Amino acid sequence: MSDAHHEESAIKTPKQLILAIVAGFLVPIICIVLLVIFVTSDKSMGAGSGGLSPEAVAARVKPVADEGFTLKDVNAPKVLKTGEEVYKMACVACHGTGAAGAPKLGDAGAWAPRIKQGYETLAKHAINGIRAMPAKGGNPDLDDVEVERVVVLMANSAGAKFAEPKVPAPAAPAAAADAAAPAK
Template structure:
């Protein structure tokens, strides 16, 4: 018995044309669907978002902005870490321009050995490539905030300095009052120095008055250093109103032309903008010890 002959699937010219088209169309369709599946995110043409609200707002945004603050509001002081990140890290994070690198104990050890007062004086007055106050102004960061930053960096690099004492709450108000009371036509620098001096005096911690017949502290050097840190550095660390800066040999040399008793007398009874005993109630012996401490640092 013979088998039935097999017929070809394409029997007409139309079927042949359809088969040829399908052989091209089907793979193309599959490729297109795969591409769409892989990259199904929304795509926009170049420049199509240039008129969006966000883009327009960014283009017309003013270059300068006004930051309005309440002058009577209590000041919230930045922490040492905040000041470091905002100002000091620009150089100290990498050790740029010879700055001691943050947390590098080898870099900081010789500086820490000089003491906190010298470190603070350097930060406030500047040294080498570092500008005074790290390039900021007292309106940006107060001496207290700078001291906090110094403490933060030093303590993270091998030191164990105590946290600086926070200024009294009335210091900011005193500064504002001093600036308002400055005579007409006075220079901005003079007004700022007067404001800083008043703020410093307002922030002086008042110690209890010594008993009559009290004797000098057992360790005069330590007593002088303690009084300097509590009272004198408010003006002498930054040289407020021409006060001789701590560690400034030239500034103190001019004062040391007078006999030491005359210098003591200035500290005890006041001179110019400096009130007697710096506005404190310390004993005469401790005030003299503070003078000796500042003079020894300038030799």
């Protein structure tokens, strides 16, 4: 006989043979059981991987225009803001800090020479602008009455006794329709 076909086995003892047979059966069975558990278990997200949740997807695909914008009906009647609302919205940046020489709210010394000029002059300067102050405080959407209200608020906080401006009555719809109708 030739020694060329003589190969040595990795299993040398009966104990190793038993372990090899048991491993040959147990390893595939364990793999099958783990696969079944993996397939039938609920999908769980790892920490920080909630990017595919329905809420996260909805937040990502939400239109950008929905964020912080309110649509206005341009044909609806305008709701006039109070003097305090206008002050917080347009005036506090300068009149709250004294920026660009603006008199601060409640500073009687800075407002005294302006109050002496009278309500009409103060209102005209606030509506049309003067020196560093832009017209209507930089907000062209403000109605003149809204600007006059904030003038009264600021001047009265410094000691003036100006009366709140009256809101002009809206034009009657019938009169507007008659004016728009062509003459016969």
